[in-house]
Amino acid sequence: MRAVNQPVRKKDAMSLVTGKPVYMDDVINHENCLIVKVLRSPHANAIVESVQKAAAEKVPGIEAIYTWEDVPGQRFTMAGQTYPEPSPYDRLILDRHVRYIGDPVAIVAGDSEKAVDKALKILKVNYQVLEPLLDFRAAKDNKILVHPEDSWKSLCPVGADNQRNLCASGESGDGDIEAVLADCDIVVENTYHTKACQQAMMETFRTYCSIDAYGRLNVLSSTQIVFHVRRILSNALGIPKSMIRVAKPRIGGGFGAKQSVVAEVFPAFVTWMTKKPSRMIYTRRESQIASSPRHEMEVSVRIGAMKDGRIRGIDVYTLSNTGAYGEHGPTTVGLSGHKSIPLYGTPEAHRFRYDVVYTNVMSAGAYRGYGATQGIFAVESAVNELAAKLNMDPVVLREKNMVREGQIMPAYYGEKTNSCALDRCVERAKQMIGWDNKYPCRDMGNGKVRSVGMAMAMQGSGISGVDVGSATIKMNEEGYYTMIIGAADMGTGCDTILAQMAAECLDCPVDAITVFGADTDASPYDSGSYASSTTYVTGKAVEKACEKLREKILAKGAELLNCGPGEAEFDGERVFCAATGDSVDLKTIGTSAMNGNRTALEVTETNSSPVSPPPFMCGMAEIEQDKETGQVELVDYVAVVDCGTVVNPNLARVQTEGGIAQGIGMALFENIQYSDKGHLFENTLMQYKIPTRLDVGKIRVEFESSYEPTGPFGAKSIGEIVINTPSPAIAQAVYNATGHWFRELPITAEKIAMALADD
Amino acid sequence: MKVTVTVNGRKIQEEIDADLLLIDFLRNHGCMSVKRGCDTSNCGLCTVMLDGKPVLSCSVLTARADGHKVETLEGLQAEAEEFGAFIADQGAEQCGFCNPGFMMNALALFRENPEPDVEEIKEYLAGNLCRCSGYEGQLRGILNFLAWKKEGRP
Numbered sequence A: 001m002r003a004v005n006q007p008v009r010k011k012d013a014m015s016l017v018t019g020k021p022v023y024m025d026d027v028i029n030h031e032n033c034l035i036v037k038v039l040r041s042p043h044a045n046a047i048v049e050s051v052q053k054a055a056a057e058k059v060p061g062i063e064a065i066y067t068w069e070d071v072p073g074q075r076f077t078m079a080g081q082t083y084p085e086p087s088p089y090d091r092l093i094l095d096r097h098v099r100y101i102g103d104p105v106a107i108v109a110g111d112s113e114k115a116v117d118k119a120l121k122i123l124k125v126n127y128q129v130l131e132p133l134l135d136f137r138a139a140k141d142n143k144i145l146v147h148p149e150d151s152w153k154s155l156c157p158v159g160a161d162n163q164r165n166l167c168a169s170g171e172s173g174d175g176d177i178e179a180v181l182a183d184c185d186i187v188v189e190n191t192y193h194t195k196a197c198q199q200a201m202m203e204t205f206r207t208y209c210s211i212d213a214y215g216r217l218n219v220l221s222s223t224q225i226v227f228h229v230r231r232i233l234s235n236a237l238g239i240p241k242s243m244i245r246v247a248k249p250r251i252g253g254g255f256g257a258k259q260s261v262v263a264e265v266f267p268a269f270v271t272w273m274t275k276k277p278s279r280m281i282y283t284r285r286e287s288q289i290a291s292s293p294r295h296e297m298e299v300s301v302r303i304g305a306m307k308d309g310r311i312r313g314i315d316v317y318t319l320s321n322t323g324a325y326g327e328h329g330p331t332t333v334g335l336s337g338h339k340s341i342p343l344y345g346t347p348e349a350h351r352f353r354y355d356v357v358y359t360n361v362m363s364a365g366a367y368r369g370y371g372a373t374q375g376i377f378a379v380e381s382a383v384n385e386l387a388a389k390l391n392m393d394p395v396v397l398r399e400k401n402m403v404r405e406g407q408i409m410p411a412y413y414g415e416k417t418n419s420c421a422l423d424r425c426v427e428r429a430k431q432m433i434g435w436d437n438k439y440p441c442r443d444m445g446n447g448k449v450r451s452v453g454m455a456m457a458m459q460g461s462g463i464s465g466v467d468v469g470s471a472t473i474k475m476n477e478e479g480y481y482t483m484i485i486g487a488a489d490m491g492t493g494c495d496t497i498l499a500q501m502a503a504e505c506l507d508c509p510v511d512a513i514t515v516f517g518a519d520t521d522a523s524p525y526d527s528g529s530y531a532s533s534t535t536y537v538t539g540k541a542v543e544k545a546c547e548k549l550r551e552k553i554l555a556k557g558a559e560l561l562n563c564g565p566g567e568a569e570f571d572g573e574r575v576f577c578a579a580t581g582d583s584v585d586l587k588t589i590g591t592s593a594m595n596g597n598r599t600a601l602e603v604t605e606t607n608s609s610p611v612s613p614p615p616f617m618c619g620m621a622e623i624e625q626d627k628e629t630g631q632v633e634l635v636d637y638v639a640v641v642d643c644g645t646v647v648n649p650n651l652a653r654v655q656t657e658g659g660i661a662q663g664i665g666m667a668l669f670e671n672i673q674y675s676d677k678g679h680l681f682e683n684t685l686m687q688y689k690i691p692t693r694l695d696v697g698k699i700r701v702e703f704e705s706s707y708e709p710t711g712p713f714g715a716k717s718i719g720e721i722v723i724n725t726p727s728p729a730i731a732q733a734v735y736n737a738t739g740h741w742f743r744e745l746p747i748t749a750e751k752i753a754m755a756l757a758d759d
Numbered sequence B: 001m002k003v004t005v006t007v008n009g010r011k012i013q014e015e016i017d018a019d020l021l022l023i024d025f026l027r028n029h030g031c032m033s034v035k036r037g038c039d040t041s042n043c044g045l046c047t048v049m050l051d052g053k054p055v056l057s058c059s060v061l062t063a064r065a066d067g068h069k070v071e072t073l074e075g076l077q078a079e080a081e082e083f084g085a086f087i088a089d090q091g092a093e094q095c096g097f098c099n100p101g102f103m104m105n106a107l108a109l110f111r112e113n114p115e116p117d118v119e120e121i122k123e124y125l126a127g128n129l130c131r132c133s134g135y136e137g138q139l140r141g142i143l144n145f146l147a148w149k150k151e152g153r154p
């Protein structure tokens, strides 16, 4: 293949490395643009009794101040999901009932930052302070209701009930789990706790709004989901979708954070009311305290096995904390079971139960891995604990039980693994790290122990039967192509990856394809870039569109050659007539399509997949454990990934390295702690420690490709799976060094040192 | 107060508020490469050169640059292209939001220490956070660039 599977440079690469102005705040007109900020609640649960805004309104330069009385009264969700959204409609732009420290109370717009800050300072709010519900373990059926209101509404049957603090609840399974576990030689049972980690993309949330020549609301936002933003704003503002246009510039990272509407509603409301341009840029602090982080989960696992290591039953119960609002609550929890249990092929029985509860902390959202990360930490840790109990090498235990190609996965909606190289991934990772020489540990004789740990992981490729990907491809004069997409390149390189696929189909250089996206007025419909969908779902749409365009080019060329289309051939550069030997080049075809032409050399195709083929991987960590201080140093991390055909080896590698670094952060450093009043301590990058380049050791990545028959050129996804292995692999390495299992993340040096001191 | 700052070789004289941060002054003057990633001097995205030395422009008052020379990536385009091509060849630029600060500090490193080893590179750039790349691709790009330079550039 000449374009697919090549390490092509990203189309925007040189602009990015030379610092060109391509992000939201670089490209807008700052003149006469209102600055929008919000006043945030200092209470975790309170009713706004009154807001005295007269004095603040008098601050010179203040344009408007809005409170709950000024905004529409219909509830909506900020989750970027396909309608009808599983996430409940539990939000207002501003609510009289504020439900976490940071919940917006008032919107202030003014012509300078100083004016707005001053107005925020002198706004007076009287609150009726209520007792907050902060313990998610006590939330279900608690007497404190986070959403007591009658206007709360759930659109889908996800087991939600606001009178019980339930955002979702459910159960699925196969076989008689209790009977199978009772019959096992050994049952391992433990509970694992992961925190509400922040995506911490370097560009915080931000949106610019203006009114166009047609009186429509134009939104330029750093978002992964332009079409969902259009619907959400329409719901929030109570205006028709036809009055809204949403586009995205380059995005400074997303990782799922920007799969929810976070900043958009506030400037959109201001601009719609004032008809003036406005912008909102979240500070890092706001991004930490009032955004869309990972769902905190407590996952209880029971695994039953025989002495020979045969796993017979897996039982998972997940308690997920959605916080004050339900964005992505009902769906993230599903992955904690559906993308962890199926790693073990076909146990005789499995069961997966869950509750998702409301509490008075920041609402959660979508973060790379989307529940699978939490579930895999739990299930993979439990399997590692099982290996220890059986006194069996965890790699051997995996070899006996892991899912293989061609198996039906009962816990994965009964789907079959058409492509699965997990066995090869484990084998290769083992060789790369030198597992047999290093497992379980080696005392280095200087107070330090080197040890290893491992984990497997899977994810999906898009949401089966739901996600829609589309592409428009058109030929222009001179024979170059324009591809228009609604998927969002957030640094992942999907503009380039999709262009590689188009170039492969059209037999042309990648440079002959220009990419435009994403803009709700111009792009064909696409659910957006999330759920590891773009390469797999939109990629297939690109393939389909290009095939059709080839036919059109062929027909046009044949027409120019006076040749029947059946006798003509197209090689990417010219159309040939077999009978006469005449040919016409692309440039001529493109140019003649602009002169007396009656067929558009343009095709739009849409794709959705009934299945979501999982990518698989294996990660192995080698750490150096300080027995005194508890300090863990990453020495080596190897990852071997099966993402089907690797469309762009460079970009897939960097995705993997980046996901692993984030996973290392989650495993060791990134903590989220609340005070007994509901105040979040880790509210800056000073307290919330994301890894630096000194913290990640050496990360080595290889690919063991399978071929996914339903994917474009055999490809599956890669964006999310890569964050899933570090937590369980590092936890096992720490156990191998210290003899202690740490079942709560992050596994900080303090926690380890304390456990060692108790020995 | 009135300040005179030379930005990328161009002298700017202006009346400013005493509390104006250098990052905002630079962005007001079209240096959009200068990015803000935090409010606690932790991310390194805002790195610029003040009299040839890298500083965090979010933590420097414009007044302190009065009478001094400031360079941003806009003023170092040739160097940025030359070195940046090696980052691009790894696909390590990813979302790109951290790139300008990273490029500035890397260029500062190369000026100070033309042949750094891996540990020196990591130490020097430790304050430049990147959430996308996992840092390995950036390191490969730097090493390839250094090797290319050593072999005798054209």
Ligand code: FES
Binding pocket: B035, B036, B037, B038, B039, B040, B041, B042, B043, B044, B045, B046, B047, B056, B057, B058, B059
């Ligand atoms: S903006 Fe983060 S260090 Fe300057």
Ligand code: FES
Binding pocket: A202, A252, A253, A491, B092, B093, B094, B095, B096, B097, B098, B099, B129, B130, B131, B132, B133
């Ligand atoms: S490339 Fe996105 S933060 Fe570094």
